[in-house]
Amino acid sequence: MKSVNLTNKQARQFILLKQGLMGQHKFIKEKGVCDYIKQAGCIQFDPIDVCGKNAELVLQSRVEGFSKDMLYKLLYKDRRLIDYLDKNMAIFNIEDWKYFSRLRASYNEYGRSMDEINDVSDEIKSIIKEKGFASSKDINLNEKVDWAWNPTTLSRAALETMYFRGELIIHHKKGTIKQYAIASEHIADEILNASDPNLTEDEHQSWRVLRRIGAVGMLWNKPSDALLGIDGLKAANRKIIFQRLFQEGKIIEITIGNIPDSFYCLPEDRPIIDRVLSDNEFKCRTEFIAPLDNMLWDRKLIKVIFGFDYKWEIYTPVLQRKYGHYVLPVLSGDRFIGRIEIVNDKKLNQLIVKNFWFEDDIAFHDRFAESIYDCIKRFSKFNNCEEIKLGCKIG
DSSP, X not given: OOOEEEOHHHHHHHHHHHHTOSSSOOXXXXXXXXXXXXXXXXXXXXXXXXXXXXXXXXXXXXXXTOOHHHHHHHHHTSOSEEEEEESEXXXXXGGGGGGGHHHHHHHHHOOXXXXXXXXXXXXXXXXXXXXXXXXXXXXXXXXXXXXXXXXXXXXXXXXXXXXXXXXXXXXXXXXXXXXXXXXXXXSOHHHHTOOOSOOSHHHHXXXXXXXXXXXXXXXXXXXXXXXXXXXXXXXHHHHHHHHHHHHTTSSEEEEETTOOSOEEEOXXXXXXXXXXXXXXXXXXXXXXXXXXXXXXXXXXXXXXXXXXXXXXXXXSOGGGOSSOSSEEEEEETTEEEEEEEEEEETTTTEEEEEEEXXXXXXXOXXXXXXXXXXXXXXXXXXXXXXXXXXXXXXX
């Protein structure tokens, strides 16, 4: 199959159009949330909430009319979405539950403190059935057991293991506290017990590689955070999978300008390629991008294609930080023009803009000021803030 040749600008436009971050909004309200997550496979969940949780930040930049309660409703009331393991902890469409049956089975076969957990699992199910849902605080099993990095209570270890096994799901969350429920009471049997469409581990890995290519827009055959969570995917079989997918016509090869590496996208995205090959002008939008946004999963790829070097510095010691604790990339048109540090002060109901940094190669700062301020206003509404406090000059 013949490769597609794109300029660097066209490659940027392709990724952004695919992501719904350029041109007219293609993801609208609740349907748009589900449509985007279906396209992306999953969005990564992280509980830290400085100016919105990561999953909420991903959606606010793409989905017109998005609100935080919209995601909560789709997860815990309508149950069209579910939170479970994919790329680390993630949110995906409930119809994809069947693809992770081998992962759930693996948690039945091995894990820490299995004997202790198996001994109390029936008791925990009885408590949850009686109450409807329960957190670790409701399960009075406080003996310490071996767990992850540090010992934890048997209550927590058992609930999390039963959740990983698929016996329990998250009923809802109150802040960061998870309330668990019996999976069979909230997921239809035809979904809960559906057979895995992938018959072999090789088929499963190939499916997940395709899923991650679709999540970013394009990927190359290199080690990448975009491939996190695909168990057993080593360099040798990753190479085989990419080669086979290309030979079978399940991915399209893309070359970009003078970049020596090959990139790959999904065949269903060929219409987007045709758009960028025939049209140079698309509606310019300015958006604040989540730290763990799907398009940033492969940061080396983003650096090569966009010339943007981003590191999430939340776990970087203060004195070693170049920017700040929780900094969002700022996208305008087909370029990352800067970074913004924003805090949602829930006590004061105030959105505080602490810092803004333009990229070194971005000139005409004043030209971007209006679109950035407009984005701040939208972001304030997204965070339900009544007031905006600017702690820095923009432009």
